[in-house]
Amino acid sequence: MVTTPLLPSDYLDLVSPLRSGADLRGRIEAVHPETGDAATIVIRPGRGWRGHTAGQYVRIGVDVDGVRLWRAYSITSPTDRQDGRVTITVKAIPDGKVSNHLVRRAKPGTLIQLDQPTGDFVLPPAKPAKVLYLTAGSGITPVMGMLRDTEFDDVVMVHCAPRPQDVIFRSELHDLVADRKLRLTEVHTDTDGKLDIARLDELVPDWAERETWACGPTGLLDAAEEHWTEYGVQERLHTERFRAGIVVTGDGGEVTFSATGKTVDADGATPLLDVGEEAGVLMPSGCRMGICFGCVTPLKAGAVRDLRTGEITEAEPGVLIQTCVSAAAGPCDIER
Ligand SMILES: Cc1cc2nc3c(=O)[nH]c(=O)nc-3n(C[C@H](O)[C@H](O)[C@H](O)COP(=O)(O)OP(=O)(O)OC[C@H]3O[C@@H](n4cnc5c(N)ncnc54)[C@H](O)[C@@H]3O)c2cc1C
Ligand code: FES
Structure with missing residues (x-):
């Protein structure tokens, strides 16, 4: 009664936000620039943190201009880091709300919301004899988590970035090469052009025998999946996508967020999550690419199109x- 309308836990949050039993949070303890547009964020997770498997990602909730936004980031620290802290490595993308905030404005001491780590882009329990990591841009992050965690006898990496100075973790990768723990081919797309997947025959002649983990832009992953399938070795390829493959768009319509009382016009290509956020509606979200179901919302009226398949869903109870x-x-009505 004394603390009403706040709960005692709200006051405890002020003095001990990372205590066990509180909603899982983390404190940013340091921000280390990696390249001109990427930085590693060092986070001390609260007591409920259950730990991760190399290659997994964590959803974090960050306040940007007073709005809590959730995004997913791969964990780049090894699983046995002694000080209990974890790292994510973020590349700022043009107009990206959270990535630019984290890379350019995040300050040590800031509290963030955390989810437990998740994801199945992980190494198998039994070590494969030969490994290939195929990465591009920020797609190197889950693989760096693997490289820092597990040594293999025979591991090759092909990594694409516009220029040498854009290669995240470059000096650490070259240390691994010097220690003969990694064979590395860098493809600098500004000078070499985009990687033609057929070039793997020349870069990694035994690619088809290797258990492969690939992470990068949609074009690279689509080409890899096609190539591995063509050679009948698709079960050796594991991919991680940072965004959903949007393949179809159509006519949009007027969207009503009935709980909030807002109505806006939307085109047929913009996810309703973005439409709602843009309109100032509180929209739950997670991965933002169709895998976590953190955004599911009742459709009260009208119809929506699945941007990955074109499938139309019509409202019914x-x-x-x-x-x-x-x-x-x-036109449609979303219960938010
Ligand atoms: C499983 C998973 C793991 C991830 N791990 C990492 C990681 O380790 N490091 C990292 O930097 N990012 C990672 N991401 C991407 C990250 O979650 C965000 O999507 C990214 O930081 C952009 O968020 P934003 O708020 O800055 O951009 P927004 O403000 O959401 O979007 C700005 C613009 O960029 C476009 N956009 C959104 N996401 C991307 C993207 N990934 N690539 C290109 N354009 C995009 C949007 O369509 C929009 O036009 C991961 C995503 C997933 C699903
Ligand atoms: S936010 Fe993860 S499925 Fe939509």
């Missing part, structure tokens, strides 16, 4: 949609 991969297909 109990129908839920993933707002991160659904766009308006005519």
